[in-house]
Amino acid sequence: MQRWSAGRLAVGLLQSSRGRSMETWRLQCGPKSSSVEAMSLLCWTVTAQIETPALLAKAAGLTCSEPVNFQLAKESSRCAGELEMKKDGEWRNVIDNDFTLNLNAADVVCRHLDCGSAVSTERKEMESYTGMWRISSTCLQSKSAVRECILTNSYPSSSFLKIICSGSVRLVNGTSLCSGRLEVKSTQSTQSWSSVCEEDFDLQDAEVVCRELGCGAPSVLQGALYGDMEAPVWTKEFQCRGHESALLDCDSSDRNTCSSGKAAGLTCSEPDNFQLVRGSSRCAGELEMTKDGERRNVIDNDSAWNLKAADVVCRHLDCGSAVSTGRKEMEWHTRMWRISSTCLQSKSAVRECILSEYYRSNSILEIICSDSVRLVNGTSLCSGRLEVKPTQSTQTWSSVCEENFDLQDAEVVCRELGCGAPSVLQGALYGDMETPVWTKEFQCRGHESALLDCDSSDRNTCSSGKAAGLTCSEPDDVRLSGGASSCAGTPEMKQQGQWRPVVDWDSEWDQKLSSAVCKRLDCGSAVSINISNSSSETPVWGISGSCVQSDWMGRECLSVTSSKTSSRNLEVVCSDLLAQPNISFSTHIDGVSEATQQGLRVLMGSDFTISCSILPQYPGGSFQLIFNTPDPEQKNYTLPAVNHSAHFLFSAADPTHRGEYRCVYHLYVFSHNFSSESRPLHLTLAASVTHLVIRLVVLGLLVLVSAAALFGYVKASRGQTSRPEDKMELDHLGGAEDLLGEEAGGAQGPE
Missing domain, CATH: 3.10.250.10 (SRCR-like domain)
Incomplete structure (x- = not known):
């Protein structure tokens, strides 16, 4: 296949941008040109064709850098300052659209600018409103490319975003912004990031890096902890004293080899900027945070605060796990720091979930941790x-x-x-x-x-x-209320001593929530949900849909919100809707049915009834009697439920009636068929009194005949020596007594 020129490649891509499949792209593009001119032109084409950038890049086998339309301005360093963006040929300040900018979102901008990682972010106020470009911080937190999170129109605002990036150091491949493999680069933006040899980096150096990144003290320093060494490798050995504000401010000496071949891996602790105050211990009280040198109470941004979010704070404070959390109301509104509880529930580090601005509120968060x-x-x-x-x-x-x-x-x-x-x-x-x-x-x-x-x-x-x-076990704080069964009704949860309906503000979680409630109550699975709106608002508890799992719903998902009301009502029907039926047995003659270890015993030839009944949950339905007996011809019977019961009559009990019986209740309700099965009932048979008398008479006659025969035999044999076979015959005749005893035992039952 011939090599394409830069111009031919670009024209081919442009001409193919209308209605072509991915397979067509691969055939059209072919091998890419190795020239810088072609690469640049191709990337320009990808940027220009907004509808198909990912398709074009994948087709050509290239990764194009983001367009240079962001900068941090009005500071001494290019990696700190006000966030500005160039759009439609005009540079303007940037404001986040959803007021949820945190370190995770700011970090995407820092890495986009090749400025290390985010150290801090804040919202700065101006005296007047001005038009600003908008960006979605929620989009940024999903690690999308920055340009994909830019919104289409401007927005008048009196506040803008300020970001400080680490500039010359960063931690990569870690679990948070405070952990990872250490990389360093010089302050010249043209330099590349270099791995640091573990031999050239010690605990005092680590103290400087953790401070420079806005983290707490170093907790783990270990080679290859977050991946192998990657080229290029930093060629100097750091000699920090521990008090420096930046790693590149430390003394260093040349070192050309790394004998261990391991990259420095570092874990810094979270900064000590949270505390619980005005409680019974350091692990209970109001949540406070220090930010920008100022300590304030904390309020959650998204009204989704729950035990799962509070638990991250408890573990951050080394206070065990969250036992309870609530919202305390005050008489006045005051400035508070904001935190994203949704971010915390993703198990992020606490500092990464702090939002960039304060908020005026009259409620504060309280937490009680398990402590020990x-x-x-x-x-x-x-x-x-x-x-x-x-x-x-x-x-x-x-x-x-x-x-x-x-x-x-x-x-x-x-x-x-x-x-x-x-x-x-x-x-x-x-x-x-x-x-x-x-x-x-x-x-x-x-x-x-x-x-x-x-x-x-x-x-x-x-x-x-x-x-x-x-x-x-989970506490008994979930129920389905208002239905005829404990497995149908409106989901309710108990919090602060009050039962209220539980509502997920995002309706897409209704099915997931319903399934979790049914399983939590041991009611099977959700087979029906119904959403209705009432004319009046009722107090409700909120729940975090993202926290709920389809097979589990714990108390930690219940949102701790101020008093909220809703007219939206969710009704759930679970598969195990019906109670378990009862099964019982009775006879109809002058005999006694008795319980034995094998079950219930009925006398041969007598009439008996198997009764099925169920609690009066719903009208109607039918009972099916299923029994497993020795007779393969035996059939199952079905009767309608009358007053929530049915009675199956059997006459002249015989051996074919021995076996296991079960009642199955069937009901059609809520547009679904439901059924519920009883415990098994085991039935055995015993000989009747008449049958026993006849057998006893026969046995008596047999005994008399045997005795007469024995008398004649003995008389005829008098004076003769006994023979072995005579003794055997006597033993055989003596078996009649055993037979009589067995029949008698059958009539009396076990002792």
């Missing part, structure tokens, strides 16, 4: 591997040996965490033992309010080597 106990690696706040630490914050969390922890201890822990009763207690259920290990055996009585209030005794070994794994 927590469950880790579980599926919810009520499950996991148990860890304990003393109330002194300097102590570390310790695993608990399963041998040192029993059911009474578990009852205390579940209560302390705000969960229901313990349901599973098993060693190594949520991971292996991790050091350090708690050295005491708990001796709780079950009534204590906290695990550390229990008595304990020293125990230095853990012979099983297994960590205590605990699953607490």
